[in-house]
Amino acid sequence: MSRKALILEELGLNPVWVRTAMLPELQIAVATSPAVPAIAPAAIARPQGLSPVAVAAHQALAPLVSTPKFTSLPVSPPANDPAEDERSKRIANMNWEELRNAVSSCTACPLCQNRQKNNEQTVFGTGPMQANIMVLGEAPDEDEEAQQTPFLGEAGRLLDNMLAAINEDKLVYKANILKCRTPNKRNPQAAEAEQCAPFLKRQIELLQPKSLFVVGRFALKTLLESDEPVSVLRERLHHYKQIPLIVSYNPSYLLRNLPDKSRAWRDLLRLKAALHSPLP
Ligand code: SF4
Numbered sequence: 001m002s003r004k005a006l007i008l009e010e011l012g013l014n015p016v017w018v019r020t021a022m023l024p025e026l027q028i029a030v031a032t033s034p035a036v037p038a039i040a041p042a043a044i045a046r047p048q049g050l051s052p053v054a055v056a057a058h059q060a061l062a063p064l065v066s067t068p069k070f071t072s073l074p075v076s077p078p079a080n081d082p083a084e085d086e087r088s089k090r091i092a093n094m095n096w097e098e099l100r101n102a103v104s105s106c107t108a109c110p111l112c113q114n115r116q117k118n119n120e121q122t123v124f125g126t127g128p129m130q131a132n133i134m135v136l137g138e139a140p141d142e143d144e145e146a147q148q149t150p151f152l153g154e155a156g157r158l159l160d161n162m163l164a165a166i167n168e169d170k171l172v173y174k175a176n177i178l179k180c181r182t183p184n185k186r187n188p189q190a191a192e193a194e195q196c197a198p199f200l201k202r203q204i205e206l207l208q209p210k211s212l213f214v215v216g217r218f219a220l221k222t223l224l225e226s227d228e229p230v231s232v233l234r235e236r237l238h239h240y241k242q243i244p245l246i247v248s249y250n251p252s253y254l255l256r257n258l259p260d261k262s263r264a265w266r267d268l269l270r271l272k273a274a275l276h277s278p279l280p
Helices: 005-011 013-030 052-066 084-090 096-104 109-115 140-145 155-167 192-209 218-221 250-255 258-276
Strands: 131-139 172-176 211-215 238-240 243-246
Touching: 084 155, 084 192, 096 192, 131 155, 131 192, 131 218, 155 250, 155 258, 172 192, 192 218, 211 258, 243 258, 250 258
Parallel strands: 131 172, 131 211, 211 243
Antiparallel strands: 238 243
């Protein structure tokens, strides 16, 4: 079995399943949706690096990706607190090194107390500066803090395999919305995410990735003005400051919820389509 077939199998997919089950389902969905105009397959650009089966799936999904149904959501308005405005403005003018230094010495939210008490470090992010994809998770865990690298362990391997399945695993920058570890792997709190958001926004601005792949509901709430769940938001293509933004499930969640792996495959195809057929 080829490497790609093994990866697809790990995702809960295989070429036979895609050909015999997924495509008719997708084509029916496209054909019966009144909001979706018909698009001739020939008019849909074939993304590079996909197998014929994946290209066929991409073509079935392309009308969904291209319709006005997928709209940009507004960017969060700036905070009204003058001190916060001032801090955000300072961060918004930092270069990469200044930003990295500001993160490593940050005391803007209570997570810094844990960090200082346990002699831990911030996890800024890893990957090439010329990234095609910026993957955004939630907060580093213990191992990720120790190794200064987001997305490690089984979940990290799954993410890498997912990106490898669409041949997009090389130019990937990985980061989290929170740069400090949360105690006992608890979820990020709104106030923590709000304090850390200016760092992330400046990181995106400096990196200018071709696409954002946001995994998990806590990560996406930082960039999108919406309380809708991942299961709803992942059905649309969003934009953050003109950068296509695709929402998907967190790999840790996928490890516990195997049926959603096939939905994550659709998200990957949307990601691939957004990278190779940028929407206006
Ligand atoms: Fe600062 Fe972010 Fe760490 Fe909070 S999580 S202390 S805002 S770097």
